[in-house]
Amino acid sequence: MRLCAVEDVPEGGCLRVEAGPAGVVVVRVGERVFALKDRCTHAGARLSEGWIDAADCTLECPEHGGRFSLATGEALAFPANRPVATFDVEVRDGEVFARLP
Amino acid sequence: MRSDDFRARRFEILAALREQAPVFWHEELRAFLVTRYDDVLTVLSDDDLFVPLHPDVENPSPGNFNNLYGEEHRALRGRVAPEFFVGTLRRNLEPQLPEIVGGVIDGFADRGEVELVSSYARVLPSTVMRRLLGARLPEDPSLARFEEGMEVLVELHCDPGHPELASRSEDVLPDVQSFTAQLLAREQDTPGGGILTRLHECPVDARPLTEQEILGLGAILAFTLIDTTGRLIASAVHALLAHPEQAAALRDDPALLAPAIEEALRWQPPIQFKIRHARVDTELQGVPIPRGAKVYPFIGAANRDPRVYDAPDTFDVARFREVKSQKPHLSFGWGPHFCIGAFLSKLEAQYAVRTLFERLPGLRLVGPPPRYVGFEHWGPESLPMAFDPVTVGVPS
Numbered sequence: 001m002r003l004c005a006v007e008d009v010p011e012g013g014c015l016r017v018e019a020g021p022a023g024v025v026v027v028r029v030g031e032r033v034f035a036l037k038d039r040c041t042h043a044g045a046r047l048s049e050g051w052i053d054a055a056d057c058t059l060e061c062p063e064h065g066g067r068f069s070l071a072t073g074e075a076l077a078f079p080a081n082r083p084v085a086t087f088d089v090e091v092r093d094g095e096v097f098a099r100l101p
Numbered sequence: 102m103r104s105d106d107f108r109a110r111r112f113e114i115l116a117a118l119r120e121q122a123p124v125f126w127h128e129e130l131r132a133f134l135v136t137r138y139d140d141v142l143t144v145l146s147d148d149d150l151f152v153p154l155h156p157d158v159e160n161p162s163p164g165n166f167n168n169l170y171g172e173e174h175r176a177l178r179g180r181v182a183p184e185f186f187v188g189t190l191r192r193n194l195e196p197q198l199p200e201i202v203g204g205v206i207d208g209f210a211d212r213g214e215v216e217l218v219s220s221y222a223r224v225l226p227s228t229v230m231r232r233l234l235g236a237r238l239p240e241d242p243s244l245a246r247f248e249e250g251m252e253v254l255v256e257l258h259c260d261p262g263h264p265e266l267a268s269r270s271e272d273v274l275p276d277v278q279s280f281t282a283q284l285l286a287r288e289q290d291t292p293g294g295g296i297l298t299r300l301h302e303c304p305v306d307a308r309p310l311t312e313q314e315i316l317g318l319g320a321i322l323a324f325t326l327i328d329t330t331g332r333l334i335a336s337a338v339h340a341l342l343a344h345p346e347q348a349a350a351l352r353d354d355p356a357l358l359a360p361a362i363e364e365a366l367r368w369q370p371p372i373q374f375k376i377r378h379a380r381v382d383t384e385l386q387g388v389p390i391p392r393g394a395k396v397y398p399f400i401g402a403a404n405r406d407p408r409v410y411d412a413p414d415t416f417d418v419a420r421f422r423e424v425k426s427q428k429p430h431l432s433f434g435w436g437p438h439f440c441i442g443a444f445l446s447k448l449e450a451q452y453a454v455r456t457l458f459e460r461l462p463g464l465r466l467v468g469p470p471p472r473y474v475g476f477e478h479w480g481p482e483s484l485p486m487a488f489d490p491v492t493v494g495v496p497s
Contacts, residue, residue, distance in 0.1 A: 043439065051188045062186040064433075065444035078363055078421065078429040079439065 003035060003089075003096045014059070016048035020100050024087065027070055029054045034070040035098045037085040041075065042066045047084065103260065103476055111373075111473070112414065115402035124388040130260055132376075132395040133388070136402035138409045138428070140385050144377050144398035146436025148174075151377040153438070155393050164310070164317020167438065174437060180310065181318060184233065184296045185441050190448060194229065198452045201228050206460050213490035214467075218335050218483050225453050226330035229445075230323055235295015239283050244327075247280035249273065251324040252478060259376060259397075259477050277320070284319045296322070322442075329371040330446045332480030334453045336473075337365035339481050340416050341454070342466050347418045352458065361418035362450045367430035368416050373401040373479045375434060400431045401479070461488040 001019065009015045009028040016038055017024045023038035025048040036059070038048050045063040052059050057070045066080025073086040087098040107114060118125050119136035127134050135144050144151045152170040154160065160168045166177040183189060205224050209215045227244060239247075250273030257266040284297065297319050303309040310318075341348040341361070351357045374397040379390045390396065405413035409428050410420075421427055433440035440446070458464060464486060471481040 043436075049186070049188070051191050060187045060191075062188055063182070064439055065187050065447065075425050077359060078424050079433065079435075079443070081424045081427060081429055083425065 001098065001100060003098050006033065006091060006094050006096055009033070009096075012052060012054045014048050014050075014052060016046065019098075023048070024098065024100070025059070026089075026096055026098075027052060027059060029057055029070065032057075032070075033089050033091055033096055035087040035089045035096070036068070036070065036073055037087075039084070040064075040066055040080060041082040041084050042080040103263070108472070108474065111401065112405060115399060116405065118399075119402050119406060124386045124390075126388075130395075130397070131262070132397050133385075133390055134374075134397050134399055135385060136399045136406075137386075138403040138406035138431070141398040141400060141403035141431055142435055143385070144396055145375060145400075145431060145434050145438065148380075148437055150380055150383050151396060151398075152380045153375075153377060155378045155395075156380050157393065162317050162321070164314035164319075165321045166318070167321065170437070176307075177314075177318075178441065180300065180304075180307070181296065181322070182441060184299070185445055187444050190445055194233065194445070195448060197232065198229075198449070199456070201225065201232075202452050202456045203460075206456065207493045210460060210491040210493045214485070214487045216483055216485050217338060218331070218481060221453070221457070222335035222338070222484075223327070223331040225334065226327040226446075226449055229330075229449055230327050233295055233445075234284070234297050234319060234323065239280060243276075243280060243283075246273075246276040248324060248328055250277040250280075251320070252328070252475075255478065256476055281316050281320045284316060284323070326442045326445065328478055330442070330449050332371035332475075332478060333362075333366060333446060333450050335481045335484055336369040336371070337362060337450055337454050338457060339466070339471055339484055340365050340368055341418075341458075342464065342486075343470075344416050347416060348458070351418050355455075357418050357422065358451055358455055359447070360421040362447055362454065363421040363424075363430065364416060364418055365450070366432040366447075367404045367410075367420075369473065369479065370400045370404055370430070370432035371478060371480055372432065373475070373477055374399045375438075376477075398431075400434075404430045404432065460491065462491075463487075463489040 003017045003026055004015055009026050011028055014025050014027040017026055025036050025038040027034045038046050040047055040061040042064060045061050047059055047061055049062040050060050058067050058076060059070055060067045064079050067077035068075055068084050073083040075081050075083055087100055090097045115136055123137045125134045135141055148170045153168045166174055205221055209220055253269050253273045257270045300310055300315045351361050377396045379392050379394045382392050383390050407413050433443040467487045468485045471484055473479060474482040
């Protein structure tokens with residue numbers, strides 16, 4: 001499904017899209033676009049309100065600092081230890097599409 | 102439990118309890134001590150079963166959301182939580198940390214020796230908290246008397262029948278109250294303001310906080326975030342110096358800094374246990390716990406549960422290099438009461454530890470092995486250290 005336009009997402013930032021049961025956070029780092037489930041696996045906070053480290057391609061949960069890989073969703077820092085779901089993304093004509101389950 | 106023996110052999114005694122009596126009624130403390138990881142997790146996080154205060158007791162300290170649960174807790178905590186969000190701290194505080202930490206080290210770098218607890222570990226978090234609260238928190242000795250006073254009050258709360266604590270609490274109460282009153286007075290002279298100023302601004306659809314609540318919040322934030330972060334910095338530095346091979350591993354691989362701080366938190370949690378009360382008649386490990394009974398989920402014991410961690414008594418900076426294969430330590434609690442300042446505390450400790458080792462070559466402990474002190478709050482009493490003196494402050 002279409003999530004948003006690439007230009008809707010600030011460079012080095014993210015956008016929450018109302019899709020799926022928890023929403024999707026779309027992140028843009030340079031030419032790369034990532035889509036993850038917008039819910040921290042620790043306590044359910046919205047990752048779209050978190051902090052993106054563009055150099056490391058990671059996203060930190062706003063509330064308690066759990067850290068996730070943008071590419072794989074792997075948990076990289078406590079209190080998170082379970083991965084967050086990631087979605088395959090395709091960019092066509094400046095539009096972001098993702099395969100949601 | 103308050104004896105010197107329990108202080109000196111704390112983890113040994115907790116290990117024996119964890120294996121032989123994981124839910125243990127302590128007659129003197131009038132509380133159940135809970136020592137296994139899974140049970141501690143349940144008591145910390147399940148607000149349907151365990152709540153901070155006795156279910157029939159009103160919150161005696163307005164503003165202290167730690168005492169609340171459910172919707173009331175969520176609403177009050179929510180008023181201050183955004184101040185501690187990762188983005189807020191990364192954006193507003195982190196850029197100041199090198200200057201804050203460097204400034205404190207500059208104060209003693211040319212001396213070649215320092216008592217680290219009083220001159221560094223406690224100074225950093227109080228400097229940070231002054232900036233965050235936007236209050237020029239009174240300096241020592243007034244700040245130290247406030248913290249000592251708060252500690253007595255906390256200990257009395259843990260052990261209400263203790264006669265010496267009860268009499269000391271009467272002596273310290275004026276120090277705590279006068280400090281708290283100054284929070285507001287100082288705040289008014291601070292341009293720009295901080296957390297305390299913003300707490301006066303009432304969001305739409307919310308009720309204004311009373312002055313008493315704002316002061317209560319300020320006092321509890323000042324105390325918990327200064328005292329516990331100070332203990333974390335001290336115990337992390339101590340753990341690294343007491344295990345030179347671990348300090349060397351960290352020096353060789355800076356990516357181990359964050360895992361090393363997590364391990365320091367697991368190893369010597371600055372808050373050893375929390376206080377909970379059964380909200381209903383319940384049971385743990387087959388032991389009936391009546392409604393209203395006091396329960397201590399012992400974080401210091403859960404963090405060394407061999408059911409959860411390999412070689413739990415070993416300090417290993419690489420243990421949490423990959424968190425996906427590990428259960429989190431419980432040093433910040435779990436569930437709705439998860440420490441509001443967890444990220445702040447870790448951020449400060451990371452800068453504090455890294456900068457100290459970078460700046461002071463030859464850093465080493467001197468004197469006898471440090472004593473860990475405290476009952477609920479816990480950390481090294483003092484850490485006398487020597488290092489190769491460094492020249493500071495000569496402008497080029």
